Amino acid sequence: MSVRVRFAPSPTGLLHVGALRTVLFDFLFAKHEGGQCIFRIEDTDRARYNAESEQEFVETLRWVGIEFDEGPHIGGPFGPYRQSERKEAGIYATYIEELEAKGHAYKAFDTSEELDQMREFQQINKQQIGYFGGDWRDAISSEIEAAIAAGRTYVIRMRIPRDRKIIVQDAIRGRIEFDSNILPDPVLIKGDGMPTYHFAAMVDDHLMEITHIFRGEEWIPTSPIHALLFELFGWTAPVFVHCPVIIGADGKKLSKRHGATRVLDYMAQGYLKFALKNFIALIGWSPGGDVESMTEEELISSFTIEGLQPSPGRFDIEKLNWLNGLRIRSMTTEAVLEEMKGLYSEAYTKHYWETFVDEDRVPNQPEKDGKKIYSQFENLVLFAESNRVYALHCIKEEQERVTNLIDFGAACEFFIVDEPEMDPKAVDKWFGQPHVRDLFAHLKATCGTKQLTIEEYREKLVEFQTANGIEKLGPIVHPTRVALTGKTSGPGLFELMAVLGPERITKRVDRALTFVK
């Protein structure tokens, strides 16, 4: 039988990195096994339902490049793929009836006040907390009929068999054993007629012929309910794969405090989807050897459940940065430009940066200005529209020293702007030397007339150096760099001069002269 996995989020909010990791595993596993990946919406909770959420999922998954074989947005032979729609179609009703008829489920008419009281009583008396039968598990039919006749609302609970072991086979951890006596009778159908996760997800997984359930480890405690459901229905259970959680750098559950948790935020920050996926896959999974930087194909071909780790993993942004930089450096400059254009075309990028607040700024570093970062990036992309060849040269020079797509904006700014910002410290440090005026004159005369090669630019500067008896090239190179770029760091001087060309060099040297005291 072919492998079928599903990603079944509840549309209550944004798509976070933890959920991305789960889909990624679904996706990689399905691809590796040549199976199908199904997308299903678990919208059985009316109170927490968020209409925009499904769109967020679809959009994020589209960006990240995870495609499904079936789902609400593309259809498929096992539809509908939204549980609310499946409920309307009467799918759950027939199965709950079957369970009731077999005696594995029963109606319970307790009010929420009664349940609260019950828990309070249990707590005070140090009893096992939970619904283990109450008044209804063993109620006689006349009582039930009377309650129905009285119009009382009810839930349908599962009648957990007592005094036995329930075994759950977890693909990562192996056999997990539970005592059925500590399992309260879970609600299967709520008072509003909606199924709970326990019921809907398992019925759907069976109906959709799901073979492996990848989900977070927070589901382990309720997994005996799920395993039991399959048993009581007489269905063969899928393999449960409980993935460890992703935690923040401080060891706590990943939350907004740790910076971005929303996947789209990483896109907006200029991370490449391939690097993100590579990185995310490595949290809780390992191919077994020493390889870390992998292409998508390598990820797919080496993905196995055996490589999954049982312990929680931390989200280490430094490693993501490394992977991202590595990926950027490995791409052709044309491909980098394409990625930047793609990022620019995403509406969320602008929104992210314009509302950006630098919450965890690095000490001794200026606060990050989101609007400025975005406008520098935008300028570059727009500039590239009309000056593609020149822009490509600029990007190529910065490709070695940038970690994010968005960083190209600030890094390349001096290339494309007429009057780059002059770093006052740099000016102070290098423009005070006695030879700078002569140097700038020499620069204009030798480098400002026609396009030279990288080596020729070097020769011109060396020429000045020997003529003036200066020992090292540094005192020549540094002022020139500041004059041309306004900064003390950046690409190789001669390479950068070759990109700028004579006209820009002349203009910039002229302007630099106004800074010389």
Added chain:
RNA sequence: GCUCCGGUCGUCUAGCGGUUUAGGACAUCGCCCUUUCACGGCGAAGAUCGCGGGUUCAAAUCCCGUCCGGAGUACCA
């Protein structure tokens, strides 16, 4: 409280009873490259494998206990 899960360098991990003086990667530090910042190369430091017992000729690897961390304990998923 109860139940379940987890525990190898700061971090991600390799390891599946002997080839282990526990390997790799990120981060850190140093050196080299070099006109700067990076990149790249080389190297250093960093884990008595949570702790304590046991099994065994031999344990990070198997068993038991213990501690710590986490999750669940909803008509949420």
